[in-house]
Amino acid sequence: MRNKPYSSIENIVIAADIGGSHITVAPIDISLSQTVSEETFRVRVNSKGTREEILDAWLNALETAFSSFDERPDKLALAMPGPFDYENGISFIRGLDKYESLYDINIKEELANTLNLSHKHVLFRNDAEAFLHGEVATGLVEMNNRVLGLTLGTGMGTAFSHVGKTTDLNLGSMTYETSIADDFFTTRWFVKRYEALSGNKVANVEALSELVEKDRAVEVLFEEYADGLSSFLADHIAGLKIDTLVFGGNISKASRLFLPQFSARLASLGATPTIKMAQQGEQSAMIGAAFLFKEIEGLYAHKIIA
Known part of the structure; x- marks a missing residue:
């Protein structure tokens, strides 16, 4: 994965869109509202596999993005389907023919520990919410x-x-x-x-x-x-x-x-x-997920027009 110029490493969030059969990963510069990689990194995932199979596939894709920087980013955001405890990072997906082996697993903890990230720097967002926020943040409306x-x-x-x-x-x-x-x-x-x-x-x-x-x-x-x-x-x-x-x-x-x-x-x-x-395609959900860091840090200023 080759990266384009970016504002600063502090503004880089490794973002992922979790689909029913894949994970797509890209580094997002939240000050520029765009990916800074030459291309997104997409890996097929057996969503009916074991907990280890699924998490290993995700971690391998995520590590590819993290290791593409000389100075390692310290933020991760994932757009996830529900039902899911987005604050605590626990999956409650069951009966949907995908990711059933992750039921009641603390995914935030698994990812933070393996990728050596602070737990507070691993965030999750509903995938539909992330998609729309990504489109809004990049100026579609x-x-x-x-x-x-x-x-x-x-x-x-x-x-x-x-x-x-x-x-x-x-x-x-x-x-x-x-x-x-x-x-x-x-x-x-x-x-x-x-x-x-x-x-x-x-x-x-x-x-x-x-x-x-x-x-x-x-x-x-x-x-x-x-x-x-x-x-x-x-x-x-x-x-x-x-x-x-x-x-x-x-x-x-x-x-x-x-x-x-x-x-x-x-x-x-x-x-x-x-x-x-939508104009951003698969990138919209990743941008929207990454923007959680702007929101919690109070950096997302907007002008309300009456």
Whole structure:
């Protein structure tokens, strides 16, 4: 891993985005709000493996980033999926077919001890919250906007941001139709619904989007998705007085297939927020996680426009 010029080692945070099948790592300069590496470092992880297998994979990736500096950084921030005790660094993931062997493990302690870091310099942030904060911090929207962030992929992540403060909403766990929202607005819904409509199997939304010109069922599928998602979000947009939506995640890469109808349906329900697509990609969650250090050190100044 080769690094670009940075402001000072005190401003460097080694940040990681923990996904269902990988870890992505990059050094972030929190004074510049950007990564300082030539490229991010991504490693596949067997999330169904043992505690030792998972932690070893994470530690190897993290050490690659730490050791890329002549003077070793002393800060680590991770964007983590939940359920998770973010303050104390303890995983409560269970029944989600990933990272089950880490249940009730103090990951903060494991990482701090092995990487020789102070426990107070190992921070965790909800991944949806980190994603949105990273986009806001890098200027995608104005600080005074009331922003709802959506990460749509294998899971449904939601967060709210206003005047520099970003919090997880966890709307995916809310009741929707016969189950919860996460069951209807994620990749597994597309896979299951497409098979019901066409009798064919498909791996993911990317594969589906490639069939849109050949199979009418794909068009119907995205229309249903747009109608369902807009109906679910309308009340939340009104209740939180949202003026901007930010989309991220793999499903959002197919936004051309559902965004026009989604916007029209929202408007018919009285909601007309500005809609933006995330610009930082995978780096947004790492930047957002790293910014925890700015927040706790009181360095994150923002101007509130009345």
